[in-house]
Amino acid sequence: MANDRRGMSSVEAFSSLLYELIAMNKLSGSRVARVTESATHALHDPEGLSKVMLKAHMRAPPQNKLVSLYLFDAIARHAQDIARRNGTGLQTSEPPAKLAANAAAFLHMLQEPAAQVGTDSLHHAPPEQREKVRKVMDIWDRAGTFHPRILQRIREQASAPPSAPTKPAAPPPAPSAAKSPPPPPTSLPPHVLALLGQVQQSGALSAPQEAAPRLATTAPSPPVVSPAPSAPAEDLKAFDQATFDPTNSDHWARLARLWKNSYNYEPSGPELMMALMSGMLSSEADPRWGAMPPMPGMPPMPGMPPMPGMPPMPGMPPMPGMPVASTDAPSPKDA
Numbered sequence: 001m002a003n004d005r006r007g008m009s010s011v012e013a014f015s016s017l018l019y020e021l022i023a024m025n026k027l028s029g030s031r032v033a034r035v036t037e038s039a040t041h042a043l044h045d046p047e048g049l050s051k052v053m054l055k056a057h058m059r060a061p062p063q064n065k066l067v068s069l070y071l072f073d074a075i076a077r078h079a080q081d082i083a084r085r086n087g088t089g090l091q092t093s094e095p096p097a098k099l100a101a102n103a104a105a106f107l108h109m110l111q112e113p114a115a116q117v118g119t120d121s122l123h124h125a126p127p128e129q130r131e132k133v134r135k136v137m138d139i140w141d142r143a144g145t146f147h148p149r150i151l152q153r154i155r156e157q158a159s160a161p162p163s164a165p166t167k168p169a170a171p172p173p174a175p176s177a178a179k180s181p182p183p184p185p186t187s188l189p190p191h192v193l194a195l196l197g198q199v200q201q202s203g204a205l206s207a208p209q210e211a212a213p214r215l216a217t218t219a220p221s222p223p224v225v226s227p228a229p230s231a232p233a234e235d236l237k238a239f240d241q242a243t244f245d246p247t248n249s250d251h252w253a254r255l256a257r258l259w260k261n262s263y264n265y266e267p268s269g270p271e272l273m274m275a276l277m278s279g280m281l282s283s284e285a286d287p288r289w290g291a292m293p294p295m296p297g298m299p300p301m302p303g304m305p306p307m308p309g310m311p312p313m314p315g316m317p318p319m320p321g322m323p324v325a326s327t328d329a330p331s332p333k334d335a
Contacts, residue, residue, distance in 0.1 A: 049109075
């Protein structure tokens, strides 16, 4: 774990020094020696080291691209020299064989970043510096620092213009409402051309005339009318005993309906009769029902004299417990 922490610290120290030298945009022998020595201490993390070098170059402004490329070249060829000498001749804590293996792994990891750095330098460095960029590519070719296919890729991409952001495709034009018919071929005789022109004109004129009746006959849809709420059913509050006619069967039917709406059951004839006689259906006394004769089997109601000459109600069933009156005279046997 200590070596890993020391390795991360070495990569971070190298990254800070590399960004500082690129920003200065001026090189010297001592500055190149400092950055290559710092990279040597970070070779145990070849992937992290190569990523730092690529990111630093891609972030450099165009006027600093050449200095960034010189530093990239110095570090890469320094690692190539370490691998060629099998890690000897350097004062480091790493064994020479381990150092040489780290340098070789670093050069392998640096192949793809080299292609991107070389192409970016040829595209974005100032025009007066691009010849110097090509000389660095020639040095890599002669020294064998990077694989020939990487160098060929840099040259091919350098000859192509830099990629520009693609513009979104324009939307297709909207179709016109009325598309004019194609012109007739010019090889036809003049009288045929004239006839075709008349047909096209008549067709163009008839189209709006045909469309007009369709527009005129389109009637607006009728408004939606919500149904009116149903009126509540009448109950005994709507009954007026003063207007009730006991000889009218419709009045009895209406009274029975009002009773059912009030008490939720069908009343009997005697029940309706008692309600009328007791005055429960009227707020005032009804003299027509005050003289009602008492029903057989029932005691007379106090204060209610009998009603003389009360005609029988039409269709009224006999009340329970009441004997049916007979008009026949008693037989001698009964007497």
